[in-house]
Amino acid sequence: MRIISAAIAIALGSALCSTGVLASPIQYEEAFDTGLGGWTVVDAAGDRNGTQNILSNTGTGGADGGGFLTLQDVTGGFTYLVAPTALNGDLRGMTGSMFSFAVAHFAPVGGTRFIDSFGTVTIRSGNQSVSADAFSGDPDSTWREASVRFLASDFGVGTTAFDTILSNVTSFEVAMESYYGLVETVGFDNASVATVPLPPAGGMLVAGLLGLLGWRRVRAVGAAGS
Numbered sequence: 001m002r003i004i005s006a007a008i009a010i011a012l013g014s015a016l017c018s019t020g021v022l023a024s025p026i027q028y029e030e031a032f033d034t035g036l037g038g039w040t041v042v043d044a045a046g047d048r049n050g051t052q053n054i055l056s057n058t059g060t061g062g063a064d065g066g067g068f069l070t071l072q073d074v075t076g077g078f079t080y081l082v083a084p085t086a087l088n089g090d091l092r093g094m095t096g097s098m099f100s101f102a103v104a105h106f107a108p109v110g111g112t113r114f115i116d117s118f119g120t121v122t123i124r125s126g127n128q129s130v131s132a133d134a135f136s137g138d139p140d141s142t143w144r145e146a147s148v149r150f151l152a153s154d155f156g157v158g159t160t161a162f163d164t165i166l167s168n169v170t171s172f173e174v175a176m177e178s179y180y181g182l183v184e185t186v187g188f189d190n191a192s193v194a195t196v197p198l199p200p201a202g203g204m205l206v207a208g209l210l211g212l213l214g215w216r217r218v219r220a221v222g223a224a225g226s
Helices: 001-019 159-166 200-225
Strands: 028-030 038-041 055-059 068-073 079-080 098-107 120-127 128-133 142-147 171-175 182-193
Touching: 038 055, 068 079, 120 159, 128 159
Parallel strands: none
Antiparallel strands: 028 182, 038 079, 055 068, 068 182, 079 171, 098 142, 098 182, 120 128, 120 171
């Protein structure tokens, strides 16, 4: 009976780890099925939601088939999407989590003037900021995933500096400029922050601890009944 109970506990622990049940829930999620989800757009000069930046919701055709944000940059200047207040303030609880989103480039088609900063994530705290590349390669009309972890190493800074910025985030931005000097249209969808699942070694450790606890429990019950 003891062996069976311990085995069940180990199996349960393994199943929980493999399915991600033991991971923390999603901390932020926006599918943009309707509306802008609180996101805004700003250009390099700090002009928010101006006539040169047209941000709208397109009801179908997104990365998941539903709605998505459509950003049209009319003047061709550098353009950034700015996250809502849910991604402002003290974000230290998100350390280690993954920020993910989907992007697509609709117009112009072709060419070789893509800018390397497309998809770069910048976290600001007053006049301090850190940035990390979340997207690699050149965008196209196919929806592609981009992601970056909330880790100092991913943003190329020390832990203390990163924690200081995360403790008071005043702006959370994603660079959406893929062509400079041209009118262009890009898509943005499925923004989320979620805990990274435990690696296999971590999962087996949790499973082993659960199994050990189960084995000690049945031992205690057996000793009490003898």
